Amino acid sequence: MKHRALVFIATLTFFINSCANKEASKSDLIYNATWELEYISGPRIAFEGLFPEKKPTITFNKDTKKVEGTNSCNGYSAEFKIDEGTLYFGEPGPTTMMYCGQGENVFLDMMKKVNAYSFDADGKLNLIFDGVPIMRFKNIN
Secondary structure (H helix, E strand, O other): OHHHHHHHHHHHHHHHHHHHHHHHHHHHOOEOOEEEEEEEOOOOOOHHHHOOOOOOEEEEEOOOOEEEEEOOOOEEEEEEEEEOOEEEEOOOOOOOOOOOOOHHHHHHHHHHHOOEEEEOOOOOEEEEEOOEEEEEEEEOO
16 A cells, blocks of 8 residues: 555656646746747737838846847837746836837837736747737747
8 A cells, every 4th residue: 555655656746847847848938039029919000010120029038037129120128027827027128219100119018918928839929918818929049
């Protein structure tokens, strides 16, 4: 009986550790990549109309806990907090001041709403608000 209990505990421990390692490696996918926006929900303007020249990008720095990128024509940075599938962005810091249309404001406003993230079957990064994907990014590395 003790042998069965030990085997059960060892199996359970192995299973829990393998799931935890899978989650850790899944969350690490967000780092060491530059993500380019390919979908944003909400605006009544077509995606190509919002970002005619250049699409927004985002890069997560694990060490500094900051994201950096472009909001279509201006650079930005912001702090972020990530934990077990949740993701929150701080207020974007100073950006360069070139005006490029409505797209940059739409993008930055959507970042403020994000409270989770996931990866789809194709490895694309989805930024989520209350269970609904509001932005989707592809890895451009």
